[in-house]
Amino acid sequence: MRTRVQATLLMVAAALVVVACGGGGGASQGGSETIKIGSLHPLTGPLAVDGKRMDQAVKMAIEDINKAGGIEALDGAKLEFISGDTKGEPETASSEAQRMIDEGAVALVGPYTSATAATIARTAERSQVPFIIDVATADSILAQGYRYTFRIQPGSQTMGEYGARYLKEISEAQGSPVESVAYIHESSEFGTSVFEAFQKEAQRLGIEVVREITYDALNVSDLTSELTQAKAADADVIVATGYYRDGLLLAQAAANVKPDVKAVYGVANGAFDLDTFPEDAGDNGNYYLSSNYHYDATSDRARKLRQRFEERTGESMRTAAVFSYQAVEVIADALERAGSSEPQELRDAIAETSLQTELFPFDGPIEFDDRGQNVNAQPIVMQVQDGEVVQVYPEKYAQEEPIFPATPWSEGR
Structure with missing residues (x-):
């Protein structure tokens, strides 16, 4: 009997080890x-x-x-x-x-x-x-x-740097170089870090950020004041970083304020490149540009x-x-x-990941550096054209040519 009990206890102990x-x-x-x-x-x-x-x-x-x-x-x-x-x-x-x-x-x-x-x-x-x-x-x-x-x-540095670089390249290729921008962004670390990276690269490229305007994305209900400030800055382009809801608010406010700019250009913007934006914004979203991470259309x-x-x-x-x-x-x-x-x-x-992806327009497989960042991640530029979001830059991923200058209220300056 004692041997049988001991055997049972050993079996229970082994089971507990497996569970543990x-x-x-x-x-x-x-x-x-x-x-x-x-x-x-x-x-x-x-x-x-x-x-x-x-x-x-x-x-x-x-x-x-x-x-x-x-x-x-x-x-x-x-x-x-x-x-x-x-x-x-x-x-x-x-x-x-x-x-x-x-x-x-x-x-x-x-x-x-x-x-x-x-x-x-x-x-x-x-x-x-x-x-x-x-x-x-x-x-x-x-x-x-x-x-x-x-x-x-x-990350934010890549998003900001590419955003500035793409804006310069697109505007120069279309014969209408950008020299100044007014930058509107949500005020958390997300918006601030993207803005700072953009500003540093823009300065290097000869583009001046003439006005920085911030807002609280979680609580904002209207961006008319912010767009009025951007209009007063007399910049070539309005650049915007934020989320979807505030992106729609920006489009609505811009349509009313009608700033005299060559374009509204999102950098890491959570609205302008989404399929639902053209429908939700209506005509107010036409020609909006967006440099952002994006699936490969x-x-x-x-x-x-x-x-x-x-x-x-x-x-x-x-x-x-x-x-x-x-x-x-x-x-x-x-x-x-x-x-x-x-x-x-x-x-x-x-x-040690080296995973090929067909879902994103990355110039290489998903691979992480010592910080954990995917070294081959990069944004691309989309634009709202004829009620649809299409990829326009770089050329290797483009579905259509970029239209620049253009805003919903004026097709050029």
Whole structure:
């Protein structure tokens, strides 16, 4: 009897060891357990329109991977979707990230805003769980020396520098060089960091920023005062950085104020290059230019993915959601190469990523530098033409020629 009891206790102890090995990070070495992936986005509040679509894209990517057989290197282990609402609030984002990690998430994806990304990154680093930034631009996030945070999209410095460079190249190619801009941006670290990078590069290129105008994106309800200030600056172009809702407000205000400028040009603007902007802004959005990260509209894979998403959700798959989908593919690729979902091994595999993408117009595969930044990420320029957003620059990704100068209220100066 004593021998039998001892044997039973040994079996229970062994089972507990197995359970323990599978918890605290959700490590899985075979197909019997799921691998939890946390999706952190603003599902309520003023940023929820994009946040919900990003969350749906993470879920869709997980389901696609599972339907394709799961993680082959882990005996077909399936991914499990965990969703969290950041509300666009840094403290909420941090607590939701910790909740997911406590529930066994081996990786996190998110979160759309730089302020929430900063707190999630700290939480992920403390818990040593990989965090893939799908959308959050501020370079300060990756300047902390974190080992577990990675970003697919271009950062604020790249966005600002390319924005200034593209504006100079397009305007000169169209025979109407830009010498001055008035810059309107939302006042958080996101808008400020993009503006500072743009201003520095613009100065180097001989373009003067004659007026900087800021606003609170979460609380603003009208931008007439800001557009009036921009008009008074007597600049060649108005440059704008912000989110979708305030981008629409800017277009409405600009149509009323009618500043005498060659163009309205978005840099990392969350409105001007979205498929819904021409419809929501109407004629007020015609000719708007936007230098931003963007899915590749010339890619057959991107077209099919966005079509499936719309059929599934009834909504268009915006660029931010395409990044969310891509982030899950980065994690799945790393799981295959690591042959383990143990967070440290997964982190090391993500750091060694070299993943070709047909979803974005990058000049190379997704590869991360020592800071966790995708070194081949770059923006492109889109424009609203005939009620549609089309790619216009660089030429290799262009669907149409850029129209410049042009504004909704005047096709030229």
